[in-house]
Amino acid sequence: MSDYDSPKLTHLNAAGQPTMVDVGEKTATRRVARARSRVVLGAEILALVQHGDLPTRKGPVFQTAILAGIMGAKRTSELIPLCHPLGLDDCQVTITVALPDAVIIECMASVTGKTGVEMEALTGASVAALTIYDMCKALSHDILIQETRLISKTGGKRDFHHADA
Amino acid sequence: MSDYDSPKLTHLNAAGQPTMVDVGEKTATRRVARARSRVVLGAEILALVQHGDLPTRKGPVFQTAILAGIMGAKRTSELIPLCHPLGLDDCQVTITVALPDAVIIECMASVTGKTGVEMEALTGASVAALTIYDMCKALSHDILIQETRLISKTGGKRDFHHADA
Amino acid sequence: MSDYDSPKLTHLNAAGQPTMVDVGEKTATRRVARARSRVVLGAEILALVQHGDLPTRKGPVFQTAILAGIMGAKRTSELIPLCHPLGLDDCQVTITVALPDAVIIECMASVTGKTGVEMEALTGASVAALTIYDMCKALSHDILIQETRLISKTGGKRDFHHADA
Amino acid sequence: MSDYDSPKLTHLNAAGQPTMVDVGEKTATRRVARARSRVVLGAEILALVQHGDLPTRKGPVFQTAILAGIMGAKRTSELIPLCHPLGLDDCQVTITVALPDAVIIECMASVTGKTGVEMEALTGASVAALTIYDMCKALSHDILIQETRLISKTGGKRDFHHADA
Amino acid sequence: MSDYDSPKLTHLNAAGQPTMVDVGEKTATRRVARARSRVVLGAEILALVQHGDLPTRKGPVFQTAILAGIMGAKRTSELIPLCHPLGLDDCQVTITVALPDAVIIECMASVTGKTGVEMEALTGASVAALTIYDMCKALSHDILIQETRLISKTGGKRDFHHADA
Amino acid sequence: MSDYDSPKLTHLNAAGQPTMVDVGEKTATRRVARARSRVVLGAEILALVQHGDLPTRKGPVFQTAILAGIMGAKRTSELIPLCHPLGLDDCQVTITVALPDAVIIECMASVTGKTGVEMEALTGASVAALTIYDMCKALSHDILIQETRLISKTGGKRDFHHADA
Numbered sequence: 009m010s011d012y013d014s015p016k017l018t019h020l021n022a023a024g025q026p027t028m029v030d031v032g033e034k035t036a037t038r039r040v041a042r043a044r045s046r047v048v049l050g051a052e053i054l055a056l057v058q059h060g061d062l063p064t065r066k067g068p069v070f071q072t073a074i075l076a077g078i079m080g081a082k083r084t085s086e087l088i089p090l091c092h093p094l095g096l097d098d099c100q101v102t103i104t105v106a107l108p109d110a111v112i113i114e115c116m117a118s119v120t121g122k123t124g125v126e127m128e129a130l131t132g133a134s135v136a137a138l139t140i141y142d143m144c145k146a147l148s149h150d151i152l153i154q155e156t157r158l159i160s161k162t163g164g165k166r167d168f169h170h171a172d173a
Numbered sequence: 174m175s176d177y178d179s180p181k182l183t184h185l186n187a188a189g190q191p192t193m194v195d196v197g198e199k200t201a202t203r204r205v206a207r208a209r210s211r212v213v214l215g216a217e218i219l220a221l222v223q224h225g226d227l228p229t230r231k232g233p234v235f236q237t238a239i240l241a242g243i244m245g246a247k248r249t250s251e252l253i254p255l256c257h258p259l260g261l262d263d264c265q266v267t268i269t270v271a272l273p274d275a276v277i278i279e280c281m282a283s284v285t286g287k288t289g290v291e292m293e294a295l296t297g298a299s300v301a302a303l304t305i306y307d308m309c310k311a312l313s314h315d316i317l318i319q320e321t322r323l324i325s326k327t328g329g330k331r332d333f334h335h336a337d338a
Numbered sequence: 339m340s341d342y343d344s345p346k347l348t349h350l351n352a353a354g355q356p357t358m359v360d361v362g363e364k365t366a367t368r369r370v371a372r373a374r375s376r377v378v379l380g381a382e383i384l385a386l387v388q389h390g391d392l393p394t395r396k397g398p399v400f401q402t403a404i405l406a407g408i409m410g411a412k413r414t415s416e417l418i419p420l421c422h423p424l425g426l427d428d429c430q431v432t433i434t435v436a437l438p439d440a441v442i443i444e445c446m447a448s449v450t451g452k453t454g455v456e457m458e459a460l461t462g463a464s465v466a467a468l469t470i471y472d473m474c475k476a477l478s479h480d481i482l483i484q485e486t487r488l489i490s491k492t493g494g495k496r497d498f499h500h501a502d503a
Numbered sequence: 504m505s506d507y508d509s510p511k512l513t514h515l516n517a518a519g520q521p522t523m524v525d526v527g528e529k530t531a532t533r534r535v536a537r538a539r540s541r542v543v544l545g546a547e548i549l550a551l552v553q554h555g556d557l558p559t560r561k562g563p564v565f566q567t568a569i570l571a572g573i574m575g576a577k578r579t580s581e582l583i584p585l586c587h588p589l590g591l592d593d594c595q596v597t598i599t600v601a602l603p604d605a606v607i608i609e610c611m612a613s614v615t616g617k618t619g620v621e622m623e624a625l626t627g628a629s630v631a632a633l634t635i636y637d638m639c640k641a642l643s644h645d646i647l648i649q650e651t652r653l654i655s656k657t658g659g660k661r662d663f664h665h666a667d668a
Numbered sequence: 669m670s671d672y673d674s675p676k677l678t679h680l681n682a683a684g685q686p687t688m689v690d691v692g693e694k695t696a697t698r699r700v701a702r703a704r705s706r707v708v709l710g711a712e713i714l715a716l717v718q719h720g721d722l723p724t725r726k727g728p729v730f731q732t733a734i735l736a737g738i739m740g741a742k743r744t745s746e747l748i749p750l751c752h753p754l755g756l757d758d759c760q761v762t763i764t765v766a767l768p769d770a771v772i773i774e775c776m777a778s779v780t781g782k783t784g785v786e787m788e789a790l791t792g793a794s795v796a797a798l799t800i801y802d803m804c805k806a807l808s809h810d811i812l813i814q815e816t817r818l819i820s821k822t823g824g825k826r827d828f829h830h831a832d833a
Numbered sequence: 834m835s836d837y838d839s840p841k842l843t844h845l846n847a848a849g850q851p852t853m854v855d856v857g858e859k860t861a862t863r864r865v866a867r868a869r870s871r872v873v874l875g876a877e878i879l880a881l882v883q884h885g886d887l888p889t890r891k892g893p894v895f896q897t898a899i900l901a902g903i904m905g906a907k908r909t910s911e912l913i914p915l916c917h918p919l920g921l922d923d924c925q926v927t928i929t930v931a932l933p934d935a936v937i938i939e940c941m942a943s944v945t946g947k948t949g950v951e952m953e954a955l956t957g958a959s960v961a962a963l964t965i966y967d968m969c970k971a972l973s974h975d976i977l978i979q980e981t982r983l984i985s986k987t988g989g990k991r992d993f994h995h996a997d998a
Contacts (some may be wrong), residue, residue, distance in 0.1 A: 014220075016311075016312075017221060017222070017234065017308060017309065017311070017312070018235075018311040019234075019237070019307070019308040019311075020233050020234075020308075021595075024233060025564060025565075025566065025569055025597070026233045026236075026237050026308075026569055026570055026573075026594055028573060028593050028594050028595065029589075029593070030592060030593035031592050031593065032533060032592035032593060032613055032614075032615060038362060044187050045318075046312075056182060057182070067183065068184075068185050068189060068190060068191045068731055069184075069185070069357065070355070071191075071356060071728055071731050071732070072184070072191050072254055072255070072731070072735060074355055074356055075254065075356055075420075075732060075735050076252065076253060076254050076418045076735075077738075078356075078419060078420065079252075079416075079419055079739075080252055081253075082415055082416070082423050083252070083416070085577055086248075086279055086574070086577070086578070087241065087244075087248070087252075087300050087303070088241060088300075088304055088307050089237055089240065089241050089570045089573060089574055090237070090307060090308065090570075090573065091307060092590065092591060092592070093577050093589075093590045093591055094221075094423075094590060095422065095423045095424060095425070095590070096358075096362050096422060096423055097360060097362035097422070097452070098358050098359070098360035098361065098362060099358050100351075100357055100358065102355070109214055118360070118362055119362075120362060123593070124183060124312075126310060127303065127306070127307050127310075130303055130306060130318075131303055134299050134302075134303060134318070135252050135253075136297060137299075138292065138295055138296055139253055139254060140223070140290050141254060141292070141295060142184070142253050143182060143184040143185075143191075143255065143258060144182065145291060145292075146182070146183040146184075149291075149326065149333045149335070150261055150322075150324075150335075151320040151322070152320060152321070152322050153295075153299070153320070153322070153444060154319070154320055155318070155319060155320075156302075156317070156321075157315075157316070157317050157318070157319035158314050158316075161314065164185070166270060167312045168509070170314070170315075171307060177574055186760075190730070190731065190762070190865060191731060191734055191738075192760055193737055193738060193758050193759050193760065194758070195757060195778070196757050196758065196783055197698060197757035197779075197780060198833055203857060217991060225956055233566055235568050235850075236851060237566070237568070237570060237851065239718045239851055240567060240570055240571075240851055240852055240914045240915075241570075243851075243853060243915065244574075244911075244914055247910055247911070247918050248911070250742055251739075251742070251743070254733075254738060254739055255738065257756060257757070258742050258754075258756055259754065259755060259756045259918075260755070260917065260918045260919060260920070261853075261855070261917060261918055262856050262857035262917070262947070263853050263855035263857060264853050265846075265853065267708075268848070279686060283855070283857055284857075285857060287757070309728035310910065343751045344718075346807075347713055347729065347803060347804065347806065347807070348806040349727075349728075349729075349732070349792060349803040350684060350728055350803075350807075353603045354728060355728060356731075356732050356803075368527060372751070379637055386676075386677060387677070391802065398679075398680050398684060398685060398686045398896055399677065399679075399820075400520075401520065401521060401686075401777055401893055401896050401897070402686050402749055402750070402896070402900060403677070404521055405521055405584045405585075405746040405749065405897060405900055406748060406749050406900075408523060408584060409520075409584055409747075409904075410747055412580055412581070412588050413746075413747070414582070416743075417736065417739075417740055417743070417747075417795050417798070418735050418736060418795075418799055418802045419732055419735065419799060420732070420802060420803065424588075425587065425589060426523075426525060426587060426588055426591070427525060427526050427527035427587070427617070428523050428524070428525035428526065428918075429523050430516075430523065432520070432747070448525070449526055449527075449529060455797065456809075457801070457802050457805075458556075460798055460801060460813075461705075461798055464794050464797075464798060464813070465747050465748075466795060467794075468747070468787065468790055468791055469748055469749065470789050471677070471787070471790060472748045472751060473677060473679040473680075473686075473748060473750065473786075474677065475786060476676075476677070476679075477676075477677070479815075479818050479821065479828045479830070480830075481817070481818075482815060482817050483705075483790075483794070483813075483816035483817070484708075484813070484814070484815060485784075485812060485813070485814055485815075486797075486812070486813040486814075487792060487810075487811070487812050487813070488809050488811075491809065491822070495588055497624065497764075498809045500809070500810075511881075511971075511972075512881060512894065512968060512969065512971070512972070513971040514893075514894075514897075514967070514968040514971075517894060520893060521893045521897050521968075524858075551841075551842060552842070554981055563844075563845050563849060563850060563851045564842065564844075564845075566851075567844070567851050567914055567915070570914065571912065571914050572921075573914060574913055577911070581908075582895055582901065582904075582905055582908070582963070583901060583958050583960075583963055583964055583967045584900065584901050584964060585897070585967060585968065586967060611931075621970060621974075622963065622966070622967050622970075625963055625966060625978075626963055628944075629959050629963060629978070630912050630913075630960075632981075633912070633913055633952065633955055633956055633959060634913055634914060636952070636955060637844070637913045637915060637916060637952050638842060638844040638845075638851075638915065639842065640951060640952075641841075641842070641843040641844075642841075642842070642996070644951075644971070644983050644986065644993045645995075646980070646981075646982070646983075647980060647982050648870075648955075648959070648978075648980070648981035648982070649969075649979070649980060650977060650978070650979055650980075651962075651977070651978040651979075651981075652975075652976070652977050652978070653974050653976075656974065660867075663974045665974070665975075681925075685895070685896065685899055685927070686896060686899055686900055686903075687904060687925055688921075688924050688925065689922050689923070690922060691922050691923065692863060692922035692923060692924035692943055723939060745907055746904075746907070746908070749900045749903060749904055750900075750903065752920065752921060752922070753907050753920045753921055754920060755920070755921075782922070783887075793948070
């Protein structure tokens with residue numbers, strides 16, 4: 009029932025077999041999670057992407073990635089075997105340029121529910137990152153999806169805020 | 174028609190709108206791609222996972238992630254907006270321990286087709302990484318999906334092998 | 339937060355990027371929406387379809403379309419990028435003959451939730467219309483999905499009833 | 504509105520057309536259902552599977568089937584045309600050996616909702632059974648999914664417990 | 669085996685039950701289909717959408733609809749019960765303004781395969797139209813999806829070109 | 834590479850981990866598989882279903898199950914973790930009454946491909962059986978899905994015909 013303070017893998021049962029966590033007795037609260045992923049494109053590709061995308065920030069690479077991230081977050085429970093199927097109250101993906109060579113994706117997911125939405129936020133960020141990769145891959149095979157991590161989480165047993173949050 | 178040698182974004186058309194790449198005139202060849210993702214769990218969690226998973230390497234965290242990765246690779250074209258729907262001849266996910274604190278996921282995808290399977294390999298590795306995250310997240314919020322990248326690619330216009338391959 | 343009385347596109351944020359609408363603060367109410375689609379088959383095809391389908395109304399063209407419409411409505415949030423994932427309390431699709439040459443599909447969707455189900459009703463009607471098209475397309479390429487629209491909507495901020503409802 | 508005591512097919516409307524059941528007026532209660540499926544593998548295949556899977560019960564055939572069953576249960580409403588889309592509070596799949604020649608799969612599904620989860624439990628058991636079949640089919644074409652049935656159901660209008668439960 | 673010149677419903681078998689069409693004996697050819705859908709937004713909404721979208725044509729309403737249309741086309745066989753699962757060589761969605769009050773969506777799908785891609789083109793156009801509806805629906809309930817139809821089809825038994833093509 | 838004559842589990846690799854089977858070197862041939870499932874409804878429910886469904890065999894229970902079975906067969910590779918994603922040339926589901934108390938579902942799947950379609954046929958039969966269960970479950974909790982098995986298989990390394998085929 010605990011979220012993270014006992015040293016055991018909650019997704020394994022006593023027999024060591026994979027298992028969902030029963031959330032039937034939990035109370036529905038407003039849960040919010042934010043995740044971040046950094047994609048290193050290299051300065052040349054970043055310039056090309058920026059040329060199309062900035063300063064208007066309406067360009068197709070970013071927008072395609074934003075939409076893919078939101079749609080991916082909605083499908084988290086289909087992709088991650090032991091995730092609970094959840095609705096979402098909201099999901100926002102933003103992408104910013106990190107000069108000289110990278111972009112930063114941030115995905116926020118929220119729900120009023122019995123379990124957290126970390127995996128939704130992380131999946132949304134990851135699918136957005138993969139989509140940027142896909143749209144730029146004709147230009148280089150050295151694109152790197154670097155540092156996908158949770159930034160903050162509220163509404164569960166214990167809040168979490170990463171130092172960079 | 175070129176895969177990666179002209180400095181343009183193939184997923185944008187002349188009007189700057191997102192677009193698929195027409196592969197109708199391409200020849201079907203045997204395509205293989207390998208991608209790698211590194212997940213930093215920390216030494217304590219790694220020990221727990223190893224305890225359950227090694228030396229037999231049959232344990233549930235790794236196996237759950239392997240299956241999720243394979244199933245994720247099969248759904249790449251649903252997740253990445255401009256990817257072609259493809260069959261797969263094969264998909265293999267392997268996970269190895271990188272002491273003291275990480276695991277390395279490698280995903281190989283292959284197909285006899287008109288377009289490459291880099292995105293399938295990268296998506297498989299990413300979904301496996303997210304699944305490991307999910308199964309260990311009750312133990313820490315500081316798990317990091319550190320680096321996801323293409324390792325090799327053969328069968329298209331030009332082969333690619335990353336220095337680490 | 340308003341549903342439709344301010345002249346702005348709620349699915350774009352201040353930066354002009356696509357965004358979901360946060361429904362976290364909304365109250366769950368019983369929402370019902372009805373949509374209608376008209377498919378012009380031509381009198382000859384309609385006679386064939388009727389021959390199989392009427393007067394029993396159990397025939398396979400209509401039933402296939404009814405089931406496809408219901409199943410399509412359930413998948414609305416996978417198809418429409420910024421739709422919230424929602425359960426449904428009910429979904430009904432009915433098809434009636436509009437002599438001399440058309441059929442009328444009506445799809446009703448309802449949910450007790452924080453956001454409306456217009457898109458579910460419209461998606462259900464559209465998928466049913468496409469299914470009728472598919473089942474009759476061997477007979478003509480001139481089938482027309484003539485008009486798909488919302489007929490009524492209740493349970494949100496303001497009710498709506500189209501003149502034809 | 505009744506669940507099972509009147510002799511009519513609730514999934515057909517007055518016109519004999521397929522229809523969902525409106526659950527809008529129902530109260531959300533804690534619903535639990537258990538289903539069981541028996542797969543006859545033959546003694547030789549069972550020995551092979553056991554060799555890999557027992558006594559640790561961590562082996563890949565069983566675990567793959569467990570995960571497939573849980574993931575299948577989550578997708579029930581996509582597969583069964585008139586099922587309501589539901590979240591799940593929990594889903595557990597267990598597999599035990601029934602000497603000399605079979606395995607028994609049990610799938611438990613639970614939700615706090617307006618409608619039961621029998622179909623989720625039955626779908627989870629069936630997909631797990633199909634997965635065992637798939638993993639063993641290279642060894643024999645005579646594998647039999649012998650009997651899939653509901654074992655118990657609580658939380659709806661009337662509880663049910665099969666004699667074997 | 670004929671595509672459209674005999675007056676019978678190919679998706680019903682001799683017993684009147686729904687059925688797929690066997691394409692096993694057909695030859696794979698390059699198939700292209702184009703479909704069109706018109707969405708009547710009204711002049712005021714069109715101005716708002718244009719303001720964001722034109723003259724750059726990179727704006728988010730159109731781009732979101734383009735991506736949704738392409739992704740929808742890829743999922744046609746999941747939505748339309750008797751459609752064959754197909755890959756796609758290409759899928760292009762374009763949206764143009766039809767003054768004073770409407771937008772025109774055109775979806776082209778192509779494949780080298782044994783069966784046509786009319787349904788993919790029509791589904792792509794329909795999902796794009798529904799997405800425009802969704803993004804503008806906060807402004808009006810009188811948006812109309814009008815005249816979804818096939819424009820051309822080549823590569824099958826007989827080519828088709830609508831008068832407007 | 835062999836399909837079924839060596840006593841090993843092809844879906845486990847040398848390390849005992851789950852794995853797909855590489856079909857890259859296989860030749861595409863016409864593959865056909867048939868599977869059968871028996872659903873014991875009891876004589877009373879069968880009479881009700883027959884009343885609606887026979888003698889026309891166009892009734893909604895059977896048709897709903899037929900469509901669900903075909904749609905389920907198309908999604909086999911999403912449900913069964915290690916199945917290859919495949920197109921299908923054809924899929925037929927038929928349902929017949931087995932007096933006094935049961936129905937027999939038969940699902941045929943075919944493809945021109947590198948691997949067999951047994952799992953598609955078995956999945957189609959199983960989803961059709963579950964759908965019949967769903968549509969009749971309001972009448973009894975004692976419905977039984979009995980004996981799902983492969984009936985025949987041709988086009989691979991070795992043909993198979995069950996004694997009952």
